[in-house]
Amino acid sequence: MDQSAPCRVNRPAEMEEANMNVANLQLEGLCLAIAAINHALVEKGILSQLEIDEALRKAEATARGDNRFIEDLKPSNRDAICFPIRVLQIANDTGAERPWTFSELARLVGGIKEPYNDML
Numbered sequence: 001m002d003q004s005a006p007c008r009v010n011r012p013a014e015m016e017e018a019n020m021n022v023a024n025l026q027l028e029g030l031c032l033a034i035a036a037i038n039h040a041l042v043e044k045g046i047l048s049q050l051e052i053d054e055a056l057r058k059a060e061a062t063a064r065g066d067n068r069f070i071e072d073l074k075p076s077n078r079d080a081i082c083f084p085i086r087v088l089q090i091a092n093d094t095g096a097e098r099p100w101t102f103s104e105l106a107r108l109v110g111g112i113k114e115p116y117n118d119m120l
Contacts (some may be wrong), residue, residue, distance in 0.1 A: 034088055035087070036099075038052050038088065049092055063082060064078075086109045086112070
C-alpha cells in the first residue's frame, strides 16, 4: 500500500452529494417544469384541473397495468415508476396559489401512498 497517497475522508454533506444520482435531480426539475406548464394550461383555459387530473390518473393506470409491474417489480420500484405521476397530481391539486418545492411535493406523495392490490 502506498503510504504517500493522501487519505481523504468524506464529510457527511459530501457523501450525500456523491450519493445523489444526477438522473434523480433531472427528474426533480422535469416534474417542476411539467407542473408549471400544467398550471399555465389551466390558467389559459386550455385544460381544466380536472382534465389534467384525469390524464395523470390514466397515466398511472397504464403504468400499473403493465404485466411486469406486478410480476417483475418490487414495491419500491413500482413506487419509483408512479412517483413522478403522483408528484404532478399533487401539484395539480394544490393549484397555483404558490409554487411548491419538490421536497414539499415529495413529502405529500409519501403521505398518500397506498399499498398495491397484491400487497393486501
